[in-house]
Amino acid sequence: MPFNTTHETDSWNSFLSTPLQEDDPEIYELIQKEKHRQFSGLELIASENFTSLSVMEANGSPLTNKYSEGLPGARYYGGNEYIDQIENLCRVRALKAFRLNPVEWGVNVQPYSGSTANFAALTALIKPHDRLMGLDLPSGGHLTHGWQTAKKKISTSSIYFESMPYQINPETGLIDYDRLEENSLLFKPKLLICGASAYARDWDYARLRKIADLHGAYLMADIAHISGLVAGQEANNPFELCDVVTTTTHKTLRGPRAGLIFFRKTKEDLETRVNNAVFPSCQGGPHNNTIAAVAVALKQAASPEFREYAKQVRANAVALADALNGYGYRLMTSGTENHLILWDLRPLHLTGSKLEKICDMANITINKNSIHGDSSMLSPGGVRLGTPALTSRSFKEQDFVKVAEFLHRAVQIAVSIQDKASSKLMKDFVVACQDNEEISTLKNEVETFATSFPMPGFDPTSLVPEESHDHY
Numbered sequence: 001m002p003f004n005t006t007h008e009t010d011s012w013n014s015f016l017s018t019p020l021q022e023d024d025p026e027i028y029e030l031i032q033k034e035k036h037r038q039f040s041g042l043e044l045i046a047s048e049n050f051t052s053l054s055v056m057e058a059n060g061s062p063l064t065n066k067y068s069e070g071l072p073g074a075r076y077y078g079g080n081e082y083i084d085q086i087e088n089l090c091r092v093r094a095l096k097a098f099r100l101n102p103v104e105w106g107v108n109v110q111p112y113s114g115s116t117a118n119f120a121a122l123t124a125l126i127k128p129h130d131r132l133m134g135l136d137l138p139s140g141g142h143l144t145h146g147w148q149t150a151k152k153k154i155s156t157s158s159i160y161f162e163s164m165p166y167q168i169n170p171e172t173g174l175i176d177y178d179r180l181e182e183n184s185l186l187f188k189p190k191l192l193i194c195g196a197s198a199y200a201r202d203w204d205y206a207r208l209r210k211i212a213d214l215h216g217a218y219l220m221a222d223i224a225h226i227s228g229l230v231a232g233q234e235a236n237n238p239f240e241l242c243d244v245v246t247t248t249t250h251k252t253l254r255g256p257r258a259g260l261i262f263f264r265k266t267k268e269d270l271e272t273r274v275n276n277a278v279f280p281s282c283q284g285g286p287h288n289n290t291i292a293a294v295a296v297a298l299k300q301a302a303s304p305e306f307r308e309y310a311k312q313v314r315a316n317a318v319a320l321a322d323a324l325n326g327y328g329y330r331l332m333t334s335g336t337e338n339h340l341i342l343w344d345l346r347p348l349h350l351t352g353s354k355l356e357k358i359c360d361m362a363n364i365t366i367n368k369n370s371i372h373g374d375s376s377m378l379s380p381g382g383v384r385l386g387t388p389a390l391t392s393r394s395f396k397e398q399d400f401v402k403v404a405e406f407l408h409r410a411v412q413i414a415v416s417i418q419d420k421a422s423s424k425l426m427k428d429f430v431v432a433c434q435d436n437e438e439i440s441t442l443k444n445e446v447e448t449f450a451t452s453f454p455m456p457g458f459d460p461t462s463l464v465p466e467e468s469h470d471h472y
């Protein structure tokens, strides 16, 4: 029977069904510009990806309207019949994507993002002022693994817990497990965290488990960066030996922005502790639109096509590393075995900030990154590159050889501009960049190259290139 909607929309509700373009042209235009930026550039941020149309459809759906505090079947609000089904599907798919046995493992799919997932995991595992050890930020670790400076406790993971970092060996760039073990004997942590944001090698989970067991400590892996590789069976499996595994869903996993916490159901009461830590300890109502979008991404991540994707992400990273090595550059750990490369620019007497700036001007998106041993956190000595996003645009090895050539040119331009600038200061470097023809030429070539590849998630043909997209 057709609906008999007889009431008129009241004037105060007049814009509730107006398309964005008409309702808010300012925001609409900025989104169009951002889409053009994504399409016309080379996206090399290691933590980013291009998610699918179906993920974005779920993420932009009316599921955003619903409150559903609690877990499926035990909510604090009515009307959750379909929301329960969505969250349950998401949980089942999360376990399936990582090939986990539901008798041994459970998952909470409500964390809003990676940082909140980590804080909830810490809340579940240890008590305020208990001790944790995580990879130091300047060694490639994440803020939420205990980061603090000599002057300030920066992350809640160091504000509410006592933190002592472990580091990489400056000679090899590899994690110094021996020193970690030695220091752990003094510090006696209750929690050992592994996982990183800027580490190009895989993890020795067996060694970490051994160290954690020396102290009866929990072992938690934050696989935010590599979860797509773990799902695609292109990385060591943290689930074999860890107690808790957290991840973001928007990096290599290629979903919407969110977080997941997996817990070993068979260990103590971890299931209750993790679920209670997420809600009510750290969060309120789940973002149901996002959970639906995560479910969509997890279905994709369990597919044979996703395995091919994960394989190609790694092959592309190796191709990019080989090409940069071929130009004689210094890469941390000499290369990569995952999706990212940490490029030490210090031998070129160039900072990461300056290369990032030139690349931005040439439509190449990278991020400055500190390199172990940097004297200042404010002036990082390198950049981080990643292949997940461009692999989602169907780039293959030979395309990354071309990307390396563009990066090589960007370095040469940066070095020559730095030589001409009136000082080493960034502001003088930016002045010296103005009206530089080599940058314009590089930008044009990058744009022609980038726009020859498909764009996931939206149709770029309707986008009108505009002068105002230029960065300078």
Ligand SMILES: Cc1ncc(COP(=O)(O)O)c(C=O)c1O
Binding pocket: 047, 113, 114, 115, 116, 118, 142, 144, 195, 196, 197, 222, 223, 224, 225, 248, 258
């Ligand atoms: C290893 C790791 N964990 C957690 C996070 C935090 O994720 P989010 O930015 O979603 O809070 C990141 C993000 O960069 C990360 O690299």
